[in-house]
Amino acid sequence: MPKLAGKVAVVTGASKGIGASIAEHLAAEGASVVVNYASSKSGADAVVNRITAQGGKAVSIQADVSKPEDIARLFAETKAAYGKLDILVNNAGIYEFAPLEAVTPEHFHKQFDLNVLGLLLTTREAVKLIDGVGGSIINISSMVGPMPVENAAVYSATKAAVDAITIALSKELGPKKIRVNSLNPGMVETGGLHAVGFAESNFRKTVESTTPLGRIAQPQDIARAAVFFASDDAGWVTGQTLILAGGQRQ
Numbered sequence: 175m176p177k178l179a180g181k182v183a184v185v186t187g188a189s190k191g192i193g194a195s196i197a198e199h200l201a202a203e204g205a206s207v208v209v210n211y212a213s214s215k216s217g218a219d220a221v222v223n224r225i226t227a228q229g230g231k232a233v234s235i236q237a238d239v240s241k242p243e244d245i246a247r248l249f250a251e252t253k254a255a256y257g258k259l260d261i262l263v264n265n266a267g268i269y270e271f272a273p274l275e276a277v278t279p280e281h282f283h284k285q286f287d288l289n290v291l292g293l294l295l296t297t298r299e300a301v302k303l304i305d306g307v308g309g310s311i312i313n314i315s316s317m318v319g320p321m322p323v324e325n326a327a328v329y330s331a332t333k334a335a336v337d338a339i340t341i342a343l344s345k346e347l348g349p350k351k352i353r354v355n356s357l358n359p360g361m362v363e364t365g366g367l368h369a370v371g372f373a374e375s376n377f378r379k380t381v382e383s384t385t386p387l388g389r390i391a392q393p394q395d396i397a398r399a400a401v402f403f404a405s406d407d408a409g410w411v412t413g414q415t416l417i418l419a420g421g422q423r424q
C-alpha cells in the first residue's frame with residue numbers, strides 16, 4: 175500500500191528544482207498533487223505529465239504565492255479539483271545573496287514577502303481545507319536558518335523566521351492534529367542554484383570539501399525526507415527542523 179494513498183498535497187513552487195522532485199515523490203506514494211508555479215507553465219505541465227505517465231494524479235495551478243489574492247485562488251482551485259487537503263509543502267522561495275552595503279528595502283521585501291509572509295498565508299488557507307483527521311505542513315527552510323552565512327543576512331533571516339514559524343505553528347496546530355516541520359537543506363543542485371552562479375563555483379567546491387558525504391544534494395535527497403514528514407511514519411514528529419546537508423556543519 176503506498177504511504178500517501180488517498181491524500182491530497184499542494185506543493186508550492188513545483189515547476190522545477192526541489193519542489194518538482196517533492197511533487198513527483200509524493201505522487202509516487204499515491205498522493206494527488208497540486209503542482210503550483212508562478213510563471214513556468216511548461217515546467218509545471220512537464221511535472222504533471224511525468225506524474226500521470228507513472229499512473230499518478232496531478233494538476234498544475236498558477237499562483238504567485240507572494241500575493242494574498244493568488245493564494246486564496248490557489249486553495250479555491252485545489253478544493254475544486256480534489257475537495258480537500260492533507261499535505262502542504264511550502265517550497266516556493268527565492269535566495270538573493272548581497273553584502274550589507276547592497277541591502278535595500280526591495281531586497282528585503284522581495285524575499286520576506288515570499289519566503290515568510292507567503293508561507294504564513296498559504297498555511298493559513300491550507301488549514302481551512304484540512305479537515306478534522308489532521309495533516310502535515312512541511313516548510314522548506316535552509317541550513318542557513320540555524321547557521322546563517324555572510325552576504326546573506328536577509329535570506330538567512332527569512333529561513334530563521336521560517337523555523338520559528340514551524341515551531342510556533344506546531345504548538346498552535348497540534349490540537350488539530352496538524353504536524354508542522356521544516357526541512358533545512360544545505361546546497362542542492364537546482365536551476366535556482368545555477369541561476370545564482372553557485373553550481374559551478376568555488377563556493378560549491380568548498381561545500382563539497384567540508385561535507386562528510388563529499389557532494390552537494392540532488393533534489394531527490396530532499397524529496398525523500400518530505401515523503402517521510404508527509405506520511406504516518408512521521409506521525410509522532412512535529413515542530414522539528416531537520417538539517418539535510420550530508421553531515422556538513424558550517
Ligand code: NAP
Nearest residue numbers: 187189190191192212213214238239266267361362364366
Ligand atoms: P528554484 O530551482 O529556483 O525553483 C523555484 C521554484 O519556486 C520554481 O518552481 C518557481 O516557479 C517557484 N517560485 C518562485 N517564486 C514563486 C512565487 N512567487 N510563487 C510561486 N512559486 C514561485 O529553487 P530551488 O533551488 O529548488 O529552491 C526551492 C526552495 O528550497 C526554496 O525555498 C529555497 O530557499 C530552498 N533551498 C534551496 C537550496 C538550494 O541550494 N537549491 C538550499 C536550501 C534551501 P516559476 O519557475 O514558475 O517561477
